[in-house]
Amino acid sequence: MLGGNNRTRMHTRHGIRGIAASCAVTTVVGITAVPAAAENGVGHPDFRPDQWGLEAIGATEMWEETEGAGIEVAVPGPSVHEDHPDLRDNLTVDTEFGDNSGNTDLGTGMAGLIAGHGHGMDADGGVLGAAPSATLRALPTDDDMDGAIRSAAADGAQVVVLPETGAEMASATEAAVAAGAVVVGPAGNGGDPNVLTVAPTDEDGQLAGNTADASEIDLTAPGAELYTAGPDMSETQVSGAPYASAVAAGGIALLRSAYPQLQPEQVHDAVLEGSQQGPGGVPALSLAGAQGEAEGAAQDSPVFDEDLVDETDQGAQIPVWVWFAVVGAVLLFGILALVMWVRRSTRDPYGVEAERREEDEEIAASRAAEE
Incomplete structure (x- = not known):
């Protein structure tokens, strides 16, 4: 089904600047050591049976239609372990806004939840992200998040996921949406109407950790004790709002792959209108419901431009x-x-x-x- 070593390697670097650990977010972020997992017969621990978040949002069911191929998800801000076996070959690191030498725990964990593809023969072992066939573009930076966000969307990223949110980035996120990207980020730190804000829930569907106020939460997604790509070529367990945002971003990548004709606001509406009732009445991500809403919107938004076709036909007379x-x-x-x-x-x-x-x-x- 999934190949871990058959993709074309795409590591790129552009320029060099300094970077610091500005990716320390105000939401609770936890990284814990992973106990030994069951071996799959080829020497690689396989954590996928324990990835409850994928089942919770309905990602595995949607894989029958798409695994996110053709969609690029950008992660501006944190450094990412670009040689991790669960990420290698579908990850591009763009160092135009800072070098990739910072702490990679946060960025690698987010990347694994978005588009981890496992490792070993036929992706045996490791972890999977919500959209394992999507491509990732990391833009590490500590002092130019606005530039990284704008660049990611201008270069064609259909989904941009932030490690933190804030009103000071509203101009950049507005430009990203105008360029065609859905912007996702952790709830809290003030409102940004351009960002789909996400709060974490645990396996029981309850809000996890010190979450933001309900008024600042657009959506909830799995964000507690999630297995993902970790440091030193390993896998790890993480908890926190940035990781919930990464799960949601991977789910949105599946929707964008299945319905490429939809505009960012249409995808945004489909996700919210197709959600399930979550803790305290806050919407919980449901790809099945979102897909139903997206299907309806897609009927009114064909992949080709009918007006352009009519003009072409008229021009051919x-x-x-x-x-x-x-x-x-x-x-x-x-x-x-x-x-x-x-x-x-x-x-x-x-x-x-x-x-x-x-x-x-x-x-x-x-x-x-x-x-």
């Missing part, structure tokens, strides 16, 4: 004056051909010129003989 010009040219050619034929056929109707030529030839031959 030949104007009436062209038809008259063509017919006139054909008639003129016919008349000229007829005139030439008549002139040629009436040039010597009685053969007088032919007789004169014959007489002249005879006289010339007789003179030649006398001489």
Whole structure:
């Protein structure tokens, strides 16, 4: 089903700047050591049977239709372990806004929850993200989040997931939405109307950790004791709002892959309107419900532009004056051909010129003989 080592390697680097650990978020973020998991027969621990978050949002059911192929998810801010076996080959690191030398725990954990693809033969072992066939683009930075967000969306990322949110980034997130991206981030730290804010829930569906006020939460998603890619080529368990945002971003990548014609606001509405009732009445992410809403919206938004097709069809029609010009040219050619034929056929109707030529030839031959 999934291949861990058959993708084309895509590591890229652009420029160098300094970076610091600005990815320390105000929400509760936990990383714990992982106990030994059951071996899968090839020497790689397989944590996928314990990835309850994927089942909770309905990602595994949606994989029958798409695994997120063709969608790029951008993660501006934290550094990411670009050689991790669960991320290798579908991860690009863009160092235009800072180098990738910071702490990689947060960024690697988020990346694994979004698009981890496992490792080993046929992806045996490791962890899977919600959209394992999506591509990831990390843009590590500590002092230019606005630039990283704008660049990610301008370069074609359909989903942008933030490690933290804040009103100070509203201008950049607005530009990202205008460029066609759905922007997701952890709830809290003030409102940003351009960001789909997410709070974490545990396996029982209850809010986990010190979450934001309900007024600042748009959606809840699994965000407690989640297995994901960790430091030192390993897997780990994480908890916190940034990780819930990563799970939601992976789910949205599946929706965008299945319905590429939908605009960011349509995807945003489909996710919220298709959600289930969560803790305290806060919406909980449900890809089945969101897919139903997206299906309805997609019927009114075909993949191709019908107006453009109509304009193209109209443009392909030949104007009436062209038809008259063509017919006139054909008639003129016919008349000229007829005139030439008549002139040629009436040039010597009685053969007088032919007789004169014959007489002249005879006289010339007789003179030649006398001489």
